[in-house]
Structure formats: C-alpha cells, structure tokens
Amino acid sequence: MHPWPALTRTAYEDVAACICSGELSRSGLGIINAFERRREEWIGGGYVVSASSGTAALTVALIALGIQPGDVVLLPSYTWAATALAPLLIGAIPRFVDIDPNSYNISPTALAAAITPAVKAIIVVHMHGISCDMDEIICHAREQGIAVIENCAQAHGALYNGQTCWASVRHRLLQHAKS
Secondary structure, three states: OOOOOOOOHHHHHHHHHHHHHOOOOOOOOHHHHHHHHHHHHHHOOOOOOOOOOHHHHHHHHHHHOOOOOOOEEEEEOOOOHHHHHHHHHOOOEEEEEOEOOOOOOEOHHHHHHHOOOOEEEEEEEOEOOEOOOHHHHHHHHHHHOOEEEEEOOOOOOOEEOOEEOOOOEOOOOOOOOOO
16 A cells, blocks of 8 residues: 655655744745745746635635625536635625536637626636646636636646646645645
C-alpha cells in the first residue's frame, strides 16, 4: 500500500520551514509570495492571490467582478457545495445548469439556454482532469457581457487547446487533497 498523498522528505522539510516561519496564511509574505509568483509563471501570466479556502476564493472573485445581491450566477449541477455557497454569501442567486454526461462538466448547450438578462457570472468547474469547452462557454459569455470564473480544484493542471484553462477571471482553486 502506498501512502497518499505521497510526500517526499523535501516536502516535509518545506512544510516544517513554513510552519516555523509563521507565514501560514497571508498573501505577500515570503513563502506564500514565492508560491504565488511560481503559480503565475506556471499558468503563463496573470496575477495569483492565495485564499484561505475555495469558498473564499470564489466569493472574492464574485465581489471583484461586482456581482450584487439578486444577480444570477450560473454553475454546474455537478459540483461541490462551495460553488453554490459563494454566490449565496454575497446575496446572489446560484442557478444550476445541466452537465454533459460524458465529461461531467457544464453543458455549453444547457448553459446557452440558461442565460437571461439577470445572469452576471458563470462559474465553471473543470471535472476529473477534463477541461470544459471553454471556447463555446466564453463565446456565450462574451455575447452577453457575462464574467466567467474557472474552478480548477478537480482538474489541477488541465489544459485546453494546449494552454492552461483561461477566463475573464483566472480563478484557480487549489486544495491539498486534489492537487
């Protein structure tokens, strides 16, 4: 039996150094800042900010986009609770959209049918290492001026057309048990 997650001696030493430094949870500090800069390089640019949880990251992304109470946020029907909790925390209305039964990702066809004037954001969740059909999703979103947030907690490192997944907000959710 192999332990999971598989941690090397170096990983244990790095975690111990982080704990001893006291730099555990604030962006801009040495080790966290280094992590954020390495993530920026890995995804090919942009700006990375660490958050305390996926719920916090999604909530901050929605706030940064100006999502208001009563605005509708579309999200896949197959997802973790945080995807729906983030809009609820700011008074927005999460609306579930059917998924593609082959990929478990949000269905672009169902997404197009769900768009109304009240929709201000779409949260996509790349599932099981498979990226969503971002060309079609972005096309629908741009036509209506809708922001797109990507949640990559289930597909760390997923590529779409040879590039890391992209959107109008490059929200990357990483969690130790999934990445």
